[in-house]
Amino acid sequence: MIRKITIISFLYLAVITGVMAQNKFPQEVSVGxxxxxxxxxVSFNPKVYTKMKQGYNGGLVLRWNTEKNLGLQTELNFSQQGWDEQFDENPTYKYTRTINYLEIPFFTHIYFGSNKFKFYVNLGPKVGFAISEKTDQNPNEKNQNAGANNQHDMPIEQKFDWGLCGGPGIELRTGIGYFLLEGRYYYALGDIFHNRKTDYFNKSASQVFSARIIYLLPIRKK
Structure with missing residues (x-):
């Protein structure tokens, strides 16, 4: 069995090496x-009435265009996520949970266009880890959501976050680097609270819409 695996591995490496040798596309590595x-x-079950919470994101980007119209991209980001609760019956109530993440997305980068201006789409998984959290609420006033309220006293229980992410963007290439404007949507496949049968919430999944500006500098072409 080991011999067969070794032979298959060598054959696989030989095929990949041959394909790379025949690839005449000028591969490009960019950082920024x-x-x-x-x-x-956050989508809760039992229901919690929420509205979108505003936060910031930022980080480092590494992109490798391996062939025409196709590349790979990964990042190391800081991302503010969480939720704002909605109190229709008493708008003076306030409850906000901010969760700060370090995250790493792994994208397939699909692009097309001219040498100066390109459209693209990034698609792939993302993993993250919650490094801190903060609650902001009315002092000396107990907030009561029309839905569930147990979340007010619950710290984040599952700090590891994972899901699917992607979105479109545009890229302008200049003599001083590449300037990108991009939109993204992320849907978590994990929950921030435990979801066992004995736990209160059976769903507590994050979703994030984001817009970002990216600057890239090509460092290698071959």
Missing amino acids: ASFGMNFSS
Whole structure:
């Protein structure tokens, strides 16, 4: 069995090496930074009435265009997420939970256009880890949501976050670097609270809409 696996591995590497040798596309590696805004919420079951919470995102970007119209991109980001609760019966109530994440997305980068101006789409998974959280609420006033309220006294129980992310963007290439404007949507496949049968919430999944500006500088072409 080990011999068969070794032979298959060598054959696989030989095929990949041959494909790369025949690839005449001028591959390009770019690095840069991003900054933008998040609009996030959490979907709860039992229901909690929420509205979008505003936050910030930013980080480092590494992109590798491996062939025509296709590349890979990964990032290391700081992202503010969480939720604002909605109190229709008493608008003076206030409850906001801010969760700060370090996150790493892994994207397939699909692009097309001219040498100067390109359209693109990034699609792929994202993982993150909650490094801190903060609650902001009315002092000396007990907030009562029309839905569930147990979340007010519950710290984040599952700090590891994972899900699917993607969105479109435009890119302008200049002599001093590449300038990108991009929109994204993220839907978490995990929950921020435990979801066992004995737990209160069976769903507490984040979703985030974001817009960001990215600057990239090509560092290698071959």
